[in-house]
Amino acid sequence: MLQTPMNIDTAARMPQVDPDPLIEVDNLATHFFGGAGMVRAVDGVSFTIPRGKTVCVVGESGSGKSITGRSILNQVPRGGRIVSGAIRYRPDPAEPAVDLVGLDPRGREMRAIRGAQIGLISQEPMAALSPVHTIGNQMMEVIRLHLKMGRKEAREHAIETLALVGIPRPADRMESYAFQFSGGMRQRVCIALALACRPKLLIADEPTTALDVTTQANILDLLSSLQAEFGLSVLFVTHDLGVVAEIADEVVVMYLGRVVEAGDVDTIFHAPSHPYTKALLQSVPRMHGEPTERLAIIEGMVPSRFERPQGCSFHPRCKEAVVGLCDRKDPRPVSVGNGHVVSCLLHQGEQS
Numbered sequence: 001m002l003q004t005p006m007n008i009d010t011a012a013r014m015p016q017v018d019p020d021p022l023i024e025v026d027n028l029a030t031h032f033f034g035g036a037g038m039v040r041a042v043d044g045v046s047f048t049i050p051r052g053k054t055v056c057v058v059g060e061s062g063s064g065k066s067i068t069g070r071s072i073l074n075q076v077p078r079g080g081r082i083v084s085g086a087i088r089y090r091p092d093p094a095e096p097a098v099d100l101v102g103l104d105p106r107g108r109e110m111r112a113i114r115g116a117q118i119g120l121i122s123q124e125p126m127a128a129l130s131p132v133h134t135i136g137n138q139m140m141e142v143i144r145l146h147l148k149m150g151r152k153e154a155r156e157h158a159i160e161t162l163a164l165v166g167i168p169r170p171a172d173r174m175e176s177y178a179f180q181f182s183g184g185m186r187q188r189v190c191i192a193l194a195l196a197c198r199p200k201l202l203i204a205d206e207p208t209t210a211l212d213v214t215t216q217a218n219i220l221d222l223l224s225s226l227q228a229e230f231g232l233s234v235l236f237v238t239h240d241l242g243v244v245a246e247i248a249d250e251v252v253v254m255y256l257g258r259v260v261e262a263g264d265v266d267t268i269f270h271a272p273s274h275p276y277t278k279a280l281l282q283s284v285p286r287m288h289g290e291p292t293e294r295l296a297i298i299e300g301m302v303p304s305r306f307e308r309p310q311g312c313s314f315h316p317r318c319k320e321a322v323v324g325l326c327d328r329k330d331p332r333p334v335s336v337g338n339g340h341v342v343s344c345l346l347h348q349g350e351q352s
């Protein structure tokens, strides 16, 4: 655990509603179709990614965090597809947005965006790196493909990018293979690959989960400094609220494919509204708590991925659920001010 939620610098992070986000995810639905039934991995999700900010997507396993990220890349795993909604991407505020959902996932336009303007780093660097090509060749391939540079210029750009992410002796390491790097250094190489074309958005899917705590802290520091240097937007997928407290500007809390609460990090940690968000926060160890205090656990199991409970999906596990309301009515996300959105029947009296 890197930091408890209590350590957030509240003054530095005032709530803001961005009128001109880089990405606007609007009622996105991504489903999987298989013999066992249909899975609504992402089921009507809306949120924005502001320019130069970090949005953390949190939730338990299976809540749809990764598939939301993959949907933005328009690269949904086999068996799944985006069935509705829009992902409006606006790299240049002076130009109209492009709806990524409307682009052919394998088409020229999407391939020009993916990898060049939207980069991905994931939990397992080995899966992202080729074991049979040198790091230099992999870097140069991406750079030459997207930035149309010649060999010499691409090599210099690759070395410069490896140096930027803290690879020592970058010119020498161009000749190394992935297995010749430690776990932390390998993740730095992945970050270099994702940043090689200086993207607008970095999607980071649990990039530090497999690393030890010190290396994890170093990678988070690196991401923060790169973000400041390049004005990057970051979508950070994680189940670790300590990491969220460390890096998030905004937080999107997901449960069973839906957004249950979203807002700036200060609001989510200090004034959460949704019972699920409160339960998640209560399950995090605090440095200043009584040593004898027991950690709260979220009662019950995440329901089957094939069957959404009737009413509010969280009601079977919710301590605040009201019989006759929460087991009957499906809540909708409601804005409660300053970019704070809550999807809970107990917070939408005005809508009931």
Ligand SMILES: Nc1ncnc2c1ncn2[C@@H]1O[C@H](COP(=O)(O)OP(=O)(O)OP(=O)(O)O)[C@@H](O)[C@H]1O
Binding pocket: 032, 039, 040, 041, 042, 059, 060, 061, 062, 063, 064, 065, 066, 067, 068, 077, 078, 079, 080, 239, 305
């Ligand atoms: N390739 C796939 N085929 C079928 N279902 C899938 C596939 N990938 C994901 N799903 C389903 O979609 C839902 C959301 O998965 P997703 O990976 O986005 O969850 P997550 O919140 O990122 O969880 P985790 O933290 O465990 O990665 C889950 O029910 C999952 O089983």
